[in-house]
Amino acid sequence: MAEVTFLEALRQGLWEEMERDERVFILGEDVGLYGGAFKVTDGFAKKFGESRVIDTPISEAAIVGAAAGAAHMGLRPVAEMQFIDFISCAYDMLTNYVATARYRAGLATPMVVRGPCGGYVRGGPFHSQNPEAAFLHTPGLKIVYPATVRDAKGLIKSSIRDDDPVLYLEHKWLYRRIKEQLPEGEEILTPIGQARIAREGKHLSIITYGATLWKSLEAAAQLEQQDGVSVEVLDLRTLLPLDDAAIVSTVKKTNKVLIVHEDTRTGGIAGEIAARINEQAFEWLDGPIMRVTAHDVPLPYAPTLEDFVLPQTDDIVRAARWLSKY
């Protein structure tokens, strides 16, 4: 066992897959000699050569499109967005070309697009985005979003092995903030499509993912201590396809749901989850499904503003307390 950071776990996962399967290669801006803006691919070019760790021009649509072409030919590209905010420049390519390829034309397109997302780091409106909702609406694409060190590794490995295109979202606030003991030598693979109960509870369920998993766990601990409210926390891990079974099962257990996400409220993924719960477990609800999310504004830069706009542990505590009393 060795204690590793989230970033290191991701790095290990990539490294192991590159070693295991020579079809895997990496492309993106500054991923080669520099090792990526956040150093996720540090040392990769040296080890695997520049032909498997390719520095590209600043061309997100070309990065994603070229990954698709290579994937059709049997390779397994991992495309890095320097910040996930720039995936917007490849929106057409990813949603129209890549995601539909199997359905419309029987084309295999096993590829991963990954990049740092999320706020709480004073990145301002264009280095803090949460793009999941923009891609939730894309049949053919999978979206994974690890929140733990183990899943950072397990999901990158599973994503690379998946036969369909996967958008792997890595929250930069987690990169160096969380650490975990990981077994060495053991193959860590997190199944895509399966949520995980991060904390068992009885009175209320929080459904969340990414950075807000940690804020939700903090809130849960506080509620337990201060209010004696037992909160179950579900870490979604995969956002597309959603794990309906896990969602429904926690709802049926606690009968109250708080969905927490960092993304803005309107059009965020919580809506979809709320609709599904409503359809599949309406009779089990003892209160309205409530949301704790960011405010509906572009994410501002100043700490005071960012902290106000994004959901915080206290917000979750207050919201859960309210709901538990409903």
Added chain:
Amino acid sequence: MAEVTFLEALRQGLWEEMERDERVFILGEDVGLYGGAFKVTDGFAKKFGESRVIDTPISEAAIVGAAAGAAHMGLRPVAEMQFIDFISCAYDMLTNYVATARYRAGLATPMVVRGPCGGYVRGGPFHSQNPEAAFLHTPGLKIVYPATVRDAKGLIKSSIRDDDPVLYLEHKWLYRRIKEQLPEGEEILTPIGQARIAREGKHLSIITYGATLWKSLEAAAQLEQQDGVSVEVLDLRTLLPLDDAAIVSTVKKTNKVLIVHEDTRTGGIAGEIAARINEQAFEWLDGPIMRVTAHDVPLPYAPTLEDFVLPQTDDIVRAARWLSKY
């Protein structure tokens, strides 16, 4: 009064605004001498001159970006996407540059992006899209979606006069299929942000917009006749910002809600509406909020497939019948 089509009403609205306000101009592919792929701007170049009806290269990001620049300088551009499917190529520009301009930088960006959307016309996966969900998640943008001839005119005029950027979605299945008597000489302005009760009812509410408004009305008539079920149909008209008051009021009246949209299910706008109803009218619900939507696949070309994938009147009837008995 004169009977006009949906397309003609849109054309009139554009024409009147071009006449009224010389700051209004049009840009897009083939909008000039050709008059647009669907002839929405037929005759405009001749009347208003090529400098106000600009044929552009095939460059959606540049079209949207240039519209923004001109809007900053006080003009009122109306940018046409030949098919709304191509807005994906300007996704970055519209969501990051345009929509955030006022918030991040105090920039006025009064502009309209419009284009034909939607299916039921054998257009295949890339000429039938419903992009609203991809932009619902964009604070700073407004989205309008007329379903009637009157609103086609009233909303294009209001969109052009709005001081913020508006995405105006026009369903091509409606272009020439629906007709309505419009008064001549009267100024028709549909307020942005206000839904409309398209049919009064008592037992169940259908919330919808666009082409499925007509299918919902058909279904409502059928249900009334065959089952004696009185269905209220709410035409949203504006998708962003949503008219919460109208939504909540119909729910409180009928206590049962079916949300109908043509777009794919997962990540579609119905999720957001379901979440809001849940939050604002949970106690008034006498049954789960249910969705009738397209299946989660890219829209296929063959009539048999398209008809199966998209929601049809019969589907709405069956779903509403089920819900009314709940």
Added chain:
Amino acid sequence: MALPATRPTGAFPSGAAGAALSTDQLLEIYYYLRLTRTLEERLVALYRQTKVIGGLFRSLGQEGESVASAYALERGRNKDILSPLIRNLGSMLVMGAQPIEILRQYMAKADSPTRGRELNVHFNDLEKGYLGQISHLGDMIPVMAGIALSFKMRGQPRVGLVYIGDGGTSTGTFHEGLNLAAVQRLPMVVVGEYNHWAYSTPPEKQFAVKDLADKAKGYGIPAVTVDGNDVFAVYEATKFALDRARRGKGVHFIEVKTYRRKGHAEHDDQHYVPKDVLDLWSKSNDPMDRYTQRILAADLVEQKELKEIDDRVRVAVDQATDACVNEPLPAAESALPDVYVDPPAAEKLWFKAL
């Protein structure tokens, strides 16, 4: 070889590659030209009978560049890959797409290559070496760059050929993909089709350079402008570019000057195109006419042989049509599988089961 920028006149440049083609090959090219034209004429008939479901796109006047450029490729399993546009029916046929596949696609038949999911020539057979486009213009350039990248990474002597219209060169994806390919010196050939129109938009509203080949200068890749209605010139230029790319010398751009003789699609009456210009192109600069005259004049083939091919094509197209025209459309629920490998099918929605 520095091919001169030839003007699209009726004159025949005396290329060297023509001589290198055997009689069989010359006849085969003729076959594909004829097949393209006859098949399209059949599609027009089916379109008028409302058997074609969506729009119909013609390549009339552009069959020469399509067939000739594809014919220069190495074809077959694990050979070159080509990505056609809507007006490259001829290229697809050369690569081995079958007339019945095209017919079924346009009619959205259950047994069409995409099982009714996609339209017209939007389908693939990577074994045969072609990759269908999506509608979004420009997108295939980065995708083909990725394919060419795979060739380079694996050290395979394969080349990717991708078409782009004069209008399509204005897209951001064209720029990004071509630049990436140029920097990586990928084995890729781009055929830029200067057919004078992008829907109703003429070149002078699309770009401010004279030739598409001028655009190549911004990417540091060589370019050549050829008479697109001269089968030999296009074949020769493509061969050269492919050989060069295959030898690891990187991307090559070929501009073919041609003319779109039909409207953007069948519904477009092209009233914006001057009648006399159209006449000129059809009367004195039709690629098939020019090709036929040339191979006949040089005594490379006999009129009789061409006639035989015409007949053979007619029969083949008739048979293909008869074989599929009454085929069923796909079954409704066949819309659900294969969005992903896993889950194997999209969920059938609840209200369908009521």
Added chain:
Amino acid sequence: MALPATRPTGAFPSGAAGAALSTDQLLEIYYYLRLTRTLEERLVALYRQTKVIGGLFRSLGQEGESVASAYALERGRNKDILSPLIRNLGSMLVMGAQPIEILRQYMAKADSPTRGRELNVHFNDLEKGYLGQISHLGDMIPVMAGIALSFKMRGQPRVGLVYIGDGGTSTGTFHEGLNLAAVQRLPMVVVGEYNHWAYSTPPEKQFAVKDLADKAKGYGIPAVTVDGNDVFAVYEATKFALDRARRGKGVHFIEVKTYRRKGHAEHDDQHYVPKDVLDLWSKSNDPMDRYTQRILAADLVEQKELKEIDDRVRVAVDQATDACVNEPLPAAESALPDVYVDPPAAEKLWFKAL
């Protein structure tokens, strides 16, 4: 005027425009160069004190091209419009941005131009004539094309100037926007900054042409490559391009060859940059040194005058810093207004009120 492609050496080309500048103007240019440098040094100090909230981007070595190009514009209400990048602090100062505004932006103060919403030089003052960028590289090219389009439509004698980095030219939006502007012959000038790096990526991994100016050939617009560390050469080239654009002759591309002497941002130790190359640029090709030496050597100004400016700048930057360093950050709820004109503020979420 065909400006030669000058190499970035220490030699001074003898431009004509230098002579046309008055002593006051020469001193003003010196003032802006000095102000840029001193202000950035102050920002570094504040960054080390963790008073700067996000990243810090330096323009060290590029102040010359920034200041000189902006200085060529007509400035003031209803005059030219400029859109800077992160390394064009100098351009913004020339346009009238105040040091205190920059300081407040970096420190995310409540009274910063964007009220703490956006970072560094991402802010506008269209009255003064500048439009802040967004992070997404390339996007400002189409936006500036639209601004220039408005000038053309209204027949105003105004020009839009927009910068793009060597890396930024790879984006699709650069291509689309420049092409649109070229076709429309808009009054727009693009300054391409060849500063040898895009983050860690060198030009040869970014494009396959030698000069950025080569890219202009694909758009049918004239281009010139100038020594970006020669204030006079940049000024002269920009003046020429602006005049030309103002006369309705369309877009002009100016490539400035320069060098990014700091890392991509303050956190980047630029270990990938050869030390000797850096030394060479800083020791023998610093734009300020060259400018100062030249105006002194030509007896255009006196050392004393420069010294006075240095002092004035120091005082100004000190005062600006003192005035704002302890200012408050914005109030939390000020995050809500102005997403739209109507509704005037985003809804405060329910859980905040519990």
